[in-house]
Amino acid sequence: MADMDSKHIVIIGGVAGGASAAARARRHSETARITVIERGPDVSFANCGLPYHIGGEISDRDELALQTPDSLRQLLNLEVLTLTEATAIDPNARSVTLRSLSDGTESSIGYDQLILSPGASPLRPPIPGIDNERILTLRNLEDMDRIMSAMPETRKVGIVGGGFIGLEMAEQLAHLGKEVVLVELQPQVLPQLDAEMVRPLQRELRHHGVELILGDGINGFARSDSGVVAQLGSGRSVECDLVILSIGVRPESDLARAAGIELGPRGHITVDSFQRTSAPDVYAVGDVCESPDPLVGGHVGIALGGPANRQGRTAADHIFLGDRALPYPGSIGTSIVRVFGLEAGVTGASEKRLSAAGIRYKAVTVNGPSHASYFPGAETITLKLLWSPEDGRILGGEAVGRDGVDKRLDVLATAIRGRLTIDDLVHLELAYAPPFGSAKDVINTAGFAATNIRDGFLVPVQTLEEAKGHVIVDVRPAAAAAALPVPDSVNIPLPSLRSRLGEIDKSKPVYTVCQMGKTSYFAARILANHGYDARSILGGAHHQAPRPND
Amino acid sequence: MADMDSKHIVIIGGVAGGASAAARARRHSETARITVIERGPDVSFANCGLPYHIGGEISDRDELALQTPDSLRQLLNLEVLTLTEATAIDPNARSVTLRSLSDGTESSIGYDQLILSPGASPLRPPIPGIDNERILTLRNLEDMDRIMSAMPETRKVGIVGGGFIGLEMAEQLAHLGKEVVLVELQPQVLPQLDAEMVRPLQRELRHHGVELILGDGINGFARSDSGVVAQLGSGRSVECDLVILSIGVRPESDLARAAGIELGPRGHITVDSFQRTSAPDVYAVGDVCESPDPLVGGHVGIALGGPANRQGRTAADHIFLGDRALPYPGSIGTSIVRVFGLEAGVTGASEKRLSAAGIRYKAVTVNGPSHASYFPGAETITLKLLWSPEDGRILGGEAVGRDGVDKRLDVLATAIRGRLTIDDLVHLELAYAPPFGSAKDVINTAGFAATNIRDGFLVPVQTLEEAKGHVIVDVRPAAAAAALPVPDSVNIPLPSLRSRLGEIDKSKPVYTVCQMGKTSYFAARILANHGYDARSILGGAHHQAPRPND
Ligand SMILES: Cc1cc2nc3c(=O)[nH]c(=O)nc-3n(C[C@H](O)[C@H](O)[C@H](O)COP(=O)(O)OP(=O)(O)OC[C@H]3O[C@@H](n4cnc5c(N)ncnc54)[C@H](O)[C@@H]3O)c2cc1C
Numbered sequence A, B: 001m002a003d004m005d006s007k008h009i010v011i012i013g014g015v016a017g018g019a020s021a022a023a024r025a026r027r028h029s030e031t032a033r034i035t036v037i038e039r040g041p042d043v044s045f046a047n048c049g050l051p052y053h054i055g056g057e058i059s060d061r062d063e064l065a066l067q068t069p070d071s072l073r074q075l076l077n078l079e080v081l082t083l084t085e086a087t088a089i090d091p092n093a094r095s096v097t098l099r100s101l102s103d104g105t106e107s108s109i110g111y112d113q114l115i116l117s118p119g120a121s122p123l124r125p126p127i128p129g130i131d132n133e134r135i136l137t138l139r140n141l142e143d144m145d146r147i148m149s150a151m152p153e154t155r156k157v158g159i160v161g162g163g164f165i166g167l168e169m170a171e172q173l174a175h176l177g178k179e180v181v182l183v184e185l186q187p188q189v190l191p192q193l194d195a196e197m198v199r200p201l202q203r204e205l206r207h208h209g210v211e212l213i214l215g216d217g218i219n220g221f222a223r224s225d226s227g228v229v230a231q232l233g234s235g236r237s238v239e240c241d242l243v244i245l246s247i248g249v250r251p252e253s254d255l256a257r258a259a260g261i262e263l264g265p266r267g268h269i270t271v272d273s274f275q276r277t278s279a280p281d282v283y284a285v286g287d288v289c290e291s292p293d294p295l296v297g298g299h300v301g302i303a304l305g306g307p308a309n310r311q312g313r314t315a316a317d318h319i320f321l322g323d324r325a326l327p328y329p330g331s332i333g334t335s336i337v338r339v340f341g342l343e344a345g346v347t348g349a350s351e352k353r354l355s356a357a358g359i360r361y362k363a364v365t366v367n368g369p370s371h372a373s374y375f376p377g378a379e380t381i382t383l384k385l386l387w388s389p390e391d392g393r394i395l396g397g398e399a400v401g402r403d404g405v406d407k408r409l410d411v412l413a414t415a416i417r418g419r420l421t422i423d424d425l426v427h428l429e430l431a432y433a434p435p436f437g438s439a440k441d442v443i444n445t446a447g448f449a450a451t452n453i454r455d456g457f458l459v460p461v462q463t464l465e466e467a468k469g470h471v472i473v474d475v476r477p478a479a480a481a482a483a484l485p486v487p488d489s490v491n492i493p494l495p496s497l498r499s500r501l502g503e504i505d506k507s508k509p510v511y512t513v514c515q516m517g518k519t520s521y522f523a524a525r526i527l528a529n530h531g532y533d534a535r536s537i538l539g540g541a542h543h544q545a546p547r548p549n550d
């Protein structure tokens, strides 16, 4: 199997997608020349770990360097040019222009295949006062060092943007004892998830002292004696010692654009399922690209580490194997975040995204324990499932809870990849022993509830709002109903329901509610089987009732 | 939606399958008469929690009673006859003969539909000395109470049988400070898994002071002054204060057999995918039945809580919905156990089972971290994957490690249910943030390695045994190679491999080995691309090297 291949592969960007492509390429060939061009001083570092070193949870900075330029040279026999920026691509001449950031010299390098993995840079909108050394972003080790060296004189931090990175930073900075205020333009944190699913996160943040300002944007910044003042759209202003901007990223596609390579509407490089761009022998991978969207059609750019790594591998495969390579099946956007004691995430499409795409869907939200409820440490997981009314195919899932959220997301991600349906979820046979799961896992429960909706056994009520003005029967024990009240409900605990049917008007729809959404379903079944138009409020008070810190 | 149904459903067995069937049936109809016959004093208890109450981890006995006869009556309007044994079934007369265990009276009860969920009873082989009040089994709350009341005068416990329950009991009794010796006829614990996968469990048990006697059976028991002496096949004898027999279960199918209902070769009641037996309107669910085997064909009896619950639900559905009910798709045997700090389990078919069934398969074993290796607390998971060489379909998976085993089993269980292939595993997009996963999860790695085997990039060596007598190159750093040595290997650390190729004979196959199976693969790729016949030892020294406590 000796290979006589002496092609030259040039890769722009030496981190997730780029280094992965280089590594896989080298495993295909010992003779290919492989050159990695990296603007920064580092390659192969763990971007995703940066917030955790700032917060001290990853104590050793060296842990973040998965490989160094030297180790890449040695292990993979690569040419690694750090502190070197690619400034132009010429797809006709098959060459890239380079500029050394240490001495400013320009040079050019030829390629047989070019892989673009330049990533995406944090958005820094051109608003008044943005040029301020106390307004920082976080993408690489240097950014991290900058934030860390500002910590000693920082008491209060403003985080702008409540996405994954913003929440991780809020958590880590609170761990460090900083006063944290988080500003988010949307009326919710984690806009990737549906609003009702992140309410527990918002409570958790507030509970840990993070001030949340939702539905308010930044108009500009001013300098104050001690720091920076963020001026909000609402007119409000927030003074802090440091601002961290985490309002999203912008694909670094300027080079590609200048070279005439096709871009999508949001500036991503459009690729096919072998990561090929519109230019021959030019591939793009990672945050810079948008690839075919398996969920809603068209193309989608998803800025995540796993996709970047596997897209890099796909590009390398295609260079050596051609169309025999395994195509990249598209990203479904599985993501997760830990926020203090809570875990929350999404896989596939959210309700918001399906609505925006005009795709028909059905939704259910259920609660279930992270493992057997009778075994110590069980925590409630709230799981939202979206599926297609046409064929029952699972379109997306979201989950939040204190334990086991990652597992449920991974099961749903696998189900989405495998085009499983709600019927399949009913009978997933998941690992069950008391420390690990339940005889009926919350995933099965979601399948039960979804098929019950399809089959007419569960008439779902998505929000308390919907129930407003109707007869609401709270079937919890009186004490539970009092502890977390559902406004305007009458309390008839389930065990007495059959004997108290006379108290409920049969001529009107009845909305049942309980703590978790299970007992209210049981009650609704009883009522329906006695001739009532009975509907069950999904997720119960645990999910729906208004609470302090909301 | 009022229902006018007044059928009478009789259910034999009031725990996992039976109570679930009753509950679902009641949700279908308020007017059906539903009678549950239970021999014991309890219904709806958490069998799976019994070992953990014995060990004190579940402190409150009441936690184990998910429902009581009274609460079932009240919530589900059931007739619940406890301490009542069904002694005969007459499918022609549609009646069941009952005997009260409190007063011995006999009666009979008619049914429209009968659901059998009598479960399976612990095996108690008729060997000499078996009739000894110090030889106990564990199935229900009474058994548990019996074991617990023997604890004060018990110092040493012999556990016979190293399956899931035996291991749980070993762990819990060791927690209580008992001296534990575990005897297993097979040369390994957890015979449901392949032998090499349970070696870490065996080490863990021994590390925690559990004495393992493997590959040795019980010939009989004798009484000694202080307790009971187990006489082993090897001639050895073991004296203890108490013996717990956990050598498997026997379906309680005598009633069905006597009624002429069709049984399988191991005494299970054979059912179709609606849980129907050979007798009209008689269903069987749970441990007593064998249902169509989705993995190797024919029928299979799988004694697990999840299947029992969902089969019970399926039977109830079929009674009310007929063939519109969702069929039970068959059990794949997903199971898991915690043994001190380790977690281990299986889903789908093991290598053993595939071999026995004459089904062609391919296998790979990989290691990967439970979450990002740079984030604190990452633990190594060893994952074995089995797939079909015909179409790449996943047939089974096994995993062992200190964290995250349940998640990987659940992903594989979902993949098996969805008929996913090794190609699909490559691109599963699992939830990744540093506390939860890796950009390339060990599940992806299993997909990479499996497809690499198929595509000829990885020439796998399943065991060190296979490598014996061949050139073995250990590519770990010298210190690592010395710390956990691989016998008869030469050490050439990966970074120096390319420059030291001259030391390796090109005319012979080269077997590479490392710690985890990754670097050896990298080395084998280098060698192969330089013209060597290179093979990589799967799972590395972590998985393969001989160790103390083995
Ligand atoms: C703080 C933070 C936390 C994150 N957390 C997670 C997480 O928990 N989970 C998750 O899945 N993802 C996470 N991500 C996202 C993940 O890191 C990215 O999706 C991934 O790194 C993208 O890989 P890439 O190769 O496309 O780009 P990058 O990894 O960003 O690499 C691109 C490299 O290209 C270089 N470059 C750009 N232009 C040029 C040029 N013209 N010449 C030379 N070099 C150039 C850049 O300097 C950069 O180093 C996180 C990202 C950040 C910043």
Ligand SMILES: Cc1cc2nc3c(=O)[nH]c(=O)nc-3n(C[C@H](O)[C@H](O)[C@H](O)COP(=O)(O)OP(=O)(O)OC[C@H]3O[C@@H](n4cnc5c(N)ncnc54)[C@H](O)[C@@H]3O)c2cc1C
Pocket (backbone or CB within 6 Å): A432, A433, A434, B012, B013, B014, B015, B016, B017, B018, B037, B038, B039, B040, B047, B048, B049, B050, B051, B084, B085, B086, B087, B117, B118, B119, B120, B138, B139, B140, B165, B252, B255, B285, B286, B287, B288, B303, B304, B305, B306, B308
């Ligand atoms: C100690 C232990 C730990 C376990 N751990 C796990 C685990 O971690 N994970 C897992 O998935 N599974 C586990 N199981 C297995 C799980 O409990 C069973 O698979 C499940 O309970 C089977 O349900 P079933 O309804 O078929 O039988 P059962 O739950 O056993 O119920 C059958 C009932 O029928 C009654 N009965 C039998 N014959 C008659 C008759 N003639 N008349 C009246 N009543 C009758 C019996 O008294 C019994 O109560 C465990 C089992 C035990 C014993």
Ligand SMILES: CC(C)(COP(=O)(O)OP(=O)(O)OC[C@H]1O[C@@H](n2cnc3c(N)ncnc32)[C@H](O)[C@@H]1OP(=O)(O)O)[C@@H](O)C(=O)NCCC(=O)NCCS
Pocket (backbone or CB within 6 Å): A014, A015, A016, A017, A019, A020, A023, A024, A027, A043, A044, A045, A046, A047, A048, A049, A066, A067, A305, A306, A309, A313, B365, B366, B367, B368, B439, B440, B445, B448, B449, B452, B516, B517, B518, B521, B538, B539
């Ligand atoms: C460090 C880096 C260069 C490694 O790239 P890599 O070598 O492709 O990736 P890994 O170290 O995970 O190894 C994966 C390879 O080892 C193989 N492998 C891993 N474990 C194995 C095992 N136990 N047995 C056999 N093969 C194994 C895989 O099959 C794969 O090889 P393949 O692609 O040829 O199939 C690259 O991932 C990187 O730069 N990462 C840092 C940046 C980043 O990912 N950021 C975003 C997340 S923080």
Ligand SMILES: CC(C)(COP(=O)(O)OP(=O)(O)OC[C@H]1O[C@@H](n2cnc3c(N)ncnc32)[C@H](O)[C@@H]1OP(=O)(O)O)[C@@H](O)C(=O)NCCC(=O)NCCS
Pocket (backbone or CB within 6 Å): A365, A366, A367, A368, A439, A440, A445, A448, A449, A452, A516, A517, A518, A521, A538, A539, B014, B015, B016, B017, B019, B020, B023, B024, B027, B043, B044, B045, B046, B047, B048, B049, B066, B067, B305, B306, B309, B313
């Ligand atoms: C206790 C027992 C009677 C409960 O049976 P059950 O009511 O069918 O089961 P659950 O309490 O899990 O509830 C499941 C039902 O609630 C519904 N449900 C659960 N959570 C819900 C939620 N949040 N929203 C809507 N519906 C929900 C499910 O859809 C399902 O109803 P369906 O079958 O009509 O679709 C039975 O499981 C039992 O006896 N268990 C003990 C024995 C045992 O299982 N042993 C082995 C394991 S230890």
